[in-house]
Amino acid sequence: MIKFSPSVLASDYMRMGEDIARIERAGADWLHLDIMDGLFVPNISFGPSLVKAVDAQSALPLDVHLMIVNPERYIDAFAAAGADYLTVHYEACQDPAKTLQRIRSAGMKAGVSLKPGTGPEVLAPLLTLCDLVLVMTVEPGFGGQKLIPQMLDKTARVREMLDAAHSPALLEVDGGITEGNAMDAVRMGARVLVMGTALFGSDRPGEIMQRLRKGESGL
Ligand code: DX5
Ligand code: ZN
Numbered sequence: 001m002i003k004f005s006p007s008v009l010a011s012d013y014m015r016m017g018e019d020i021a022r023i024e025r026a027g028a029d030w031l032h033l034d035i036m037d038g039l040f041v042p043n044i045s046f047g048p049s050l051v052k053a054v055d056a057q058s059a060l061p062l063d064v065h066l067m068i069v070n071p072e073r074y075i076d077a078f079a080a081a082g083a084d085y086l087t088v089h090y091e092a093c094q095d096p097a098k099t100l101q102r103i104r105s106a107g108m109k110a111g112v113s114l115k116p117g118t119g120p121e122v123l124a125p126l127l128t129l130c131d132l133v134l135v136m137t138v139e140p141g142f143g144g145q146k147l148i149p150q151m152l153d154k155t156a157r158v159r160e161m162l163d164a165a166h167s168p169a170l171l172e173v174d175g176g177i178t179e180g181n182a183m184d185a186v187r188m189g190a191r192v193l194v195m196g197t198a199l200f201g202s203d204r205p206g207e208i209m210q211r212l213r214k215g216e217s218g219l
Pocket of ligand 1: 007010065067138139140141142143145174175176177196197
């Protein structure tokens with residue numbers, strides 16, 4: 001069963017609480033919070049205090065995506081803020097394995113994300129240490145971009161690796177996911193769909209998620 005994790009980066013910042021409540025009523029499964037430091041990616045978004053505020057309002061699992069250098073510095077801060085999944089970039093960690101273990105010992109599910117240019121083989125030693133793999137389907141840093149088609153093949157490759165390792169980790173895709181390409185990602189093995197612009201930018205997000213859930217049952 002696919003899960004929808006709408007990216008709050010695409011919400012209306014002037015009425016974020018209502019916009020998040022709207023998406024929640026529409027049937028979102030998780031909320032995706034993109035944390036950007038202006039160093040790992042050329043954009044700055046928000047930090048633990050916003051995660052804490054969202055956690056106070058919403059009962060949905062918080063899927064926090066760290067696009068920051070040396071993310072291990074902030075594991076405890078995001079645990080305290082209420083993150084349920086904490087995903088770090090392989091490329092940003094000095095010791096990815098150690099960082100994933102620290103996330104788990106802080107009481108969160110551990111995720112690892114790959115930028116489009118990073119090959120899936122780097123995941124091999126990490127498959128038993130993570131609860132989620134996030135395949136970036138755009139260059140990280142901004143919402144509203146177009147999905148990079150080659151990332152669908154990469155998603156299938158990661159799926160094969162997870163299956164071969166009998167890993168229960170969830171496979172999530174993130175960036176440029178729309179109603180038009182979501183089923184392609186699901187066919188390649190993705191089960192968690194981050195959708196920012198496509199859902200927060202729609203006045204009928206519930207209908208989009210419903211149609212995609214129906215589409216999944218037809219696969
Ligand atoms: C990009 C972020 C994505 C982005 C998704 O760096 O990681 O989560 O917000 O937004 P859309 O769905 O608009 O591409
Ligand atoms: Zn993200």
